[in-house]
Amino acid sequence: MTAPATNGDLPLLEVDGISKYFGTVIALQDISMGVRAGEVMCVLGDNGAGKSTLIKILSGVHQPDEGHYLIEGEKVRFASPRDALARGIATVYQDLAMIPLLSIWRNFFLGSEPTKGWGPLKRFDVGFAQQTSRDELWKMGIDVRDTAQPVGTLSGGERQSVAIARAVYFGAKVLILDEPTSALGVKQAGVVLRYIVQARARGLGVIFITHNPHHAYPVGDRFTLLNRGRSYGTFAKVELSREELVQMMAGGRELEELSHELDEFAQADADGASGAEAEALQRAAQELGDEAKGS
Amino acid sequence: MPARKRLFWPAMIIALVMVVAAGCGSSKKSTSSSSGAKKTGIRIAVVTHGQASDPFWSVVKNGVDQAAKDTGATVTYQAPGTFDMVAMSRLIDAAVASKPDGLVVSIPDANALGPSIKKAVAAGIPVVSINSGSDVFQSLGVLTHVGQTEFEAGLGGGERMGAAGVRNALCVNQEVGNAALDLRCKGFTQSIQKAGGKVKVLSVNLANPTDTKQRITNAIRADSSIDGVFTLGPTGASPALSALQAANLLSKIKLATFDLSPDVLQAISDGKMLFAIDQQQYLQGYLPIVFLSLYKQFGLMPGGGNAILTGPAFVTKDNAAQVIDLSKKGIR
Amino acid sequence: MAVTDVAPGMRADERMRRAGLLRRLLNRPELGAAGGVVIVWVIFAVIAGDRGFLGTSGTASYLEVASELGILAVPVSLLMIAGEFDLSIGSIVGASGMAIALLDVQYHWPLWAAILAAVAFSLLIGFLNGLVVVKTRLPSFIVTLASLFIFRGVTIAVTRRITGRTELGGIDISSVRVLFAGHVDAYSASILWWLGIAVLATWVLLRTRVGNWIFGSGGAAEAARNIGVPVNRVKIGLFMTTAFAGCLLAIIDLVKFASADVLRGTQLEFQAIIAVVIGGTLLTGGYGSAVGAVFGALIFGMVQQGIVITGVDADWFQVFLGGMLILAVLVNSYIRRKAAEARR
Numbered sequence: 027m028t029a030p031a032t033n034g035d036l037p038l039l040e041v042d043g044i045s046k047y048f049g050t051v052i053a054l055q056d057i058s059m060g061v062r063a064g065e066v067m068c069v070l071g072d073n074g075a076g077k078s079t080l081i082k083i084l085s086g087v088h089q090p091d092e093g094h095y096l097i098e099g100e101k102v103r104f105a106s107p108r109d110a111l112a113r114g115i116a117t118v119y120q121d122l123a124m125i126p127l128l129s130i131w132r133n134f135f136l137g138s139e140p141t142k143g144w145g146p147l148k149r150f151d152v153g154f155a156q157q158t159s160r161d162e163l164w165k166m167g168i169d170v171r172d173t174a175q176p177v178g179t180l181s182g183g184e185r186q187s188v189a190i191a192r193a194v195y196f197g198a199k200v201l202i203l204d205e206p207t208s209a210l211g212v213k214q215a216g217v218v219l220r221y222i223v224q225a226r227a228r229g230l231g232v233i234f235i236t237h238n239p240h241h242a243y244p245v246g247d248r249f250t251l252l253n254r255g256r257s258y259g260t261f262a263k264v265e266l267s268r269e270e271l272v273q274m275m276a277g278g279r280e281l282e283e284l285s286h287e288l289d290e291f292a293q294a295d296a297d298g299a300s301g302a303e304a305e306a307l308q309r310a311a312q313e314l315g316d317e318a319k320g321s
Numbered sequence: 322m323p324a325r326k327r328l329f330w331p332a333m334i335i336a337l338v339m340v341v342a343a344g345c346g347s348s349k350k351s352t353s354s355s356s357g358a359k360k361t362g363i364r365i366a367v368v369t370h371g372q373a374s375d376p377f378w379s380v381v382k383n384g385v386d387q388a389a390k391d392t393g394a395t396v397t398y399q400a401p402g403t404f405d406m407v408a409m410s411r412l413i414d415a416a417v418a419s420k421p422d423g424l425v426v427s428i429p430d431a432n433a434l435g436p437s438i439k440k441a442v443a444a445g446i447p448v449v450s451i452n453s454g455s456d457v458f459q460s461l462g463v464l465t466h467v468g469q470t471e472f473e474a475g476l477g478g479g480e481r482m483g484a485a486g487v488r489n490a491l492c493v494n495q496e497v498g499n500a501a502l503d504l505r506c507k508g509f510t511q512s513i514q515k516a517g518g519k520v521k522v523l524s525v526n527l528a529n530p531t532d533t534k535q536r537i538t539n540a541i542r543a544d545s546s547i548d549g550v551f552t553l554g555p556t557g558a559s560p561a562l563s564a565l566q567a568a569n570l571l572s573k574i575k576l577a578t579f580d581l582s583p584d585v586l587q588a589i590s591d592g593k594m595l596f597a598i599d600q601q602q603y604l605q606g607y608l609p610i611v612f613l614s615l616y617k618q619f620g621l622m623p624g625g626g627n628a629i630l631t632g633p634a635f636v637t638k639d640n641a642a643q644v645i646d647l648s649k650k651g652i653r
Numbered sequence: 654m655a656v657t658d659v660a661p662g663m664r665a666d667e668r669m670r671r672a673g674l675l676r677r678l679l680n681r682p683e684l685g686a687a688g689g690v691v692i693v694w695v696i697f698a699v700i701a702g703d704r705g706f707l708g709t710s711g712t713a714s715y716l717e718v719a720s721e722l723g724i725l726a727v728p729v730s731l732l733m734i735a736g737e738f739d740l741s742i743g744s745i746v747g748a749s750g751m752a753i754a755l756l757d758v759q760y761h762w763p764l765w766a767a768i769l770a771a772v773a774f775s776l777l778i779g780f781l782n783g784l785v786v787v788k789t790r791l792p793s794f795i796v797t798l799a800s801l802f803i804f805r806g807v808t809i810a811v812t813r814r815i816t817g818r819t820e821l822g823g824i825d826i827s828s829v830r831v832l833f834a835g836h837v838d839a840y841s842a843s844i845l846w847w848l849g850i851a852v853l854a855t856w857v858l859l860r861t862r863v864g865n866w867i868f869g870s871g872g873a874a875e876a877a878r879n880i881g882v883p884v885n886r887v888k889i890g891l892f893m894t895t896a897f898a899g900c901l902l903a904i905i906d907l908v909k910f911a912s913a914d915v916l917r918g919t920q921l922e923f924q925a926i927i928a929v930v931i932g933g934t935l936l937t938g939g940y941g942s943a944v945g946a947v948f949g950a951l952i953f954g955m956v957q958q959g960i961v962i963t964g965v966d967a968d969w970f971q972v973f974l975g976g977m978l979i980l981a982v983l984v985n986s987y988i989r990r991k992a993a994e995a996r997r
Contacts, residue, residue, distance in 0.1 A: 137866075139862040148862075150861050419964065433822075
């Protein structure tokens with residue numbers, strides 16, 4: 027991995043001890059994570075873990091109530107997503123910011139249109155836009171036959187890749203992907219994972235948010251696990267096997283505790299209750315224990 | 322399934338085209354299926370500012386239709402959906418483009434309609450005006466005007482009301498912006514003032530009778546010395562009647578109106594209304610068709626360059642019964 | 654979709670036929686409306702050709718109607734592509750016209766000064782419309798429906814308060830007659846204004862950044878905002894443009910008829926929206942064309958005048974108008990589906 031050096035080993039983006047409250051609800055508590063150049067950081071968690079709140083803070087939609095947000099070591103506070111974008115933090119949401127009826131080249135350059143001429147004759151450089159969007163997509167490995175076709179005619183995976191190609195082209199340093207594979211079939215998901223790898227190869231830092239550990243494990247370098255607003259910690263790939271990851275995500279620890287409880291129940295009841303009931307309870311406890319251990 | 326789906330759109334389009342074509346065909350037939358005189362091939366276009374759904378103008382249209390039957394001419398009648406001078410001028414332009422043998426127009430707004438009427442005259446089409454525009458028709462090149470002069474009619478109405486003792490009247494105008502109606506109120510006001518009284522103009526929306534009734538009620542309540550209400554048309558008269566009846570003031574406040582309608586005639590017959598001014602609009606529909614037919618055939622045109630008056634004629638309790646009968650036939 | 658080292662475009666794709674000019678034409682949103690124009694013209698040429706539809710005065714009369722509606726419809730199409738409605742534009746026509754008439758007749762301003770004042774006034778109320786829509790985030794349908802009543806009511810009330818009348822006539826328009834109401838033969842200057850606005854609008858929509866922003870604001874406003882499109886500014890600007898178009902139409906009518914009245918422009922906003930939708934613009938925004946609005950206004954004009962020239966009785970007028978409009982929209986829809994199927 028020959029990533030271009032950026033201030034040594036300083037993370038491109040880092041959050042340190044951030045929390046977010048909505049009224050009395052604790053959405054996030056004391057979360058710390060970061061991503062370096064040429065690295066994929068996977069943020070995993072089940073629904074309700076706080077992933078969407080975290081992504082909104084990272085992309086500048088919300089501000090953290092506690093803790094710091096650092097870009098290349100410098101403390102920042104984004105007032106809007108446009109501020110984050112200006113600092114090179116590009117977020118690709120699930121809805122992609124793609125307008126289905128609009129052509130690919132128009133979508134590609136939306137908000138950053140190239141122009142030629144000046145004054146009242148300043149016009150959208152259509153030729154440049156069409157050619158460049160085609161080139162950039164090809165660099166990501168997509169040969170789009172006709173960039174004038176509406177984005178809606180592309181498949182889900184293709185649309186994701188256009189969004190990623192757009193972010194990469196416009197000089198994103200950090201790419202935050204919000205559940206990019208969640209709505210895709212197996213093959214399409216594979217395609218997207220490949221683009222993530224390519225983005226990493228070009229020196230970006232990628233934050234890949236997902237609830238699917240089978241997608242995360244192949245491409246991730248480090249993994250942060252969220253559960254109900256809190257973090258289980260950050261683990262490097264070398265520290266964690268795929269099975270351990272799955273187990274942690276399935277709430278393995280809690281299942282183990284539950285199985286112990288049931289065991290004790292079964293014991294206490296066996297002294298008084300009928301044998302069949304106690305047996306059933308013990309079987310349940312056994313099953314839970316097995317599941318917790320990931321067999 | 323796919324075959325049937327593919328046929329759906331073409332079928333819809335063909336069906337619609339057929340409906341449109343059938344409608345066009347039938348409307349043409351309706352003006353030519355006459356049991357009257359033989360068709361002379363003379364085409365006359367009528368463009369007025371009053372929709373045929375307005376009870377006043379439907380009498381005009383009946384006059385037009387009867388004259389078409391009697392003279393054998395083919396007549397088309399057009400009016401804009403609302404009181405919209407721009408739309409009306411477009412209708413005149415379109416009528417002129419169809420090169421009729423004669424054009425009949427009402428002129429509620431000479432400034433707005435002037436250019437279109439002048440275009441018709443310049444194209445060599447003989448034009449007769451009706452109902453409104455008695456003061457401007459000559460300057461536009463119109464051959465004659467068939468109608469009632471508004472100011473004088475208002476004057477006459479005011480005199481009658483003044484003679485009945487009215488000293489504080491409400492003049493209810495239902496089509497604000499129509500110069501003719503403004504003149505009616507002005508004439509009325511002059512007569513009442515001459516009798517030593519005063520008049521207030523109340524504007525109402527002709528399309529909304531409930532609102533009109535409410536406004537009249539409010540106006541009467543606001544000033545308890547009002548002893549006369551004068552409306553300028555049936556769309557003002559019916560709500561006024563209703564308002565006065567509801568407030569139980571018919572004995573105290575004298576009510577009179579311009580133009581007739583079944584409600585108005587019944588009210589006069591019952592003694593609830595003092596009188597109505599009949600401008601005999603049937604003549605305004607009938608006569609121009611006759612005049613233009615004769616002009617086309619023989620070059621004859623009455624009037625001597627002046628207006629031909631169709632009113633005012635007063636309908637009172639005495640002649641109400643006969644008028645009611647004719648009104649049911651759509652003639653008065 | 655394998656990664657290849659062959660340059661894009663050089664690899665023959667067996668799924669793709671050559672994208673000829675015809676194919677690209679089929680993709681355009683205004684194709685259906687163009688078809689509608691042809692069909693409507695043919696229908697009236699057949700049933701009313703000898704009655705004057707094909708003659709100069711017939712053609713000039715429907716072009717005049719089309720041009721006046723088109724001056725409104727083209728800016729309205731841009732606004733609708735950006736996802737908003739302006740229902741107050743008819744009232745703005747009335748208000749602007751009356752403003753000029755009052756300043757000129759009542760207060761004796763020179764006509765040019767009155768016109769400039771009315772333009773500034775219309776831009777201001779367009780700005781207010783846009784500001785309220787953008788800041789309150791209420792649907793523009795509701796906001797401009799409210800301004801429709803407010804502007805109309807103010808026009809009526811202020812005019813009657815100042816003059817006691819509802820229309821002012823006899824304005825001396827000789828200094829500006831040629832510019833706004835001049836004629837070549839029977840053809841009116843408003844046709845040139847209409848075409849000029851259409852060319853400008855199409856250029857802005859398809860060849861400038863702002864045009865891309867208009868598509869973006871209508872297609873996905875929040876997302877567009879997030880990637881740097883100044884959605885609010887675009888929308889406010891478009892509301893000011895529709896208001897200006899209303900003022901321009903008011904000026905043209907004032908000069909044509911040498912008068913203004915408080916009810917002028919009533920219902921034009923709905924006619925403009927109909928013309929825009931016939932032209933292929935979606936009611937939901939994000940897709941459409943200004944050229945389509947030109948075709949839509951043309952269809953409207955041909956239908957409105959053609960029906961009268963044909964000699965159809967006024968009682969049936971509204972039925973036929975509605976029928977012809979549905980026909981035009983169906984043709985539009987049919988062609989668009991065919992084009993979409995061909996593309997797939």
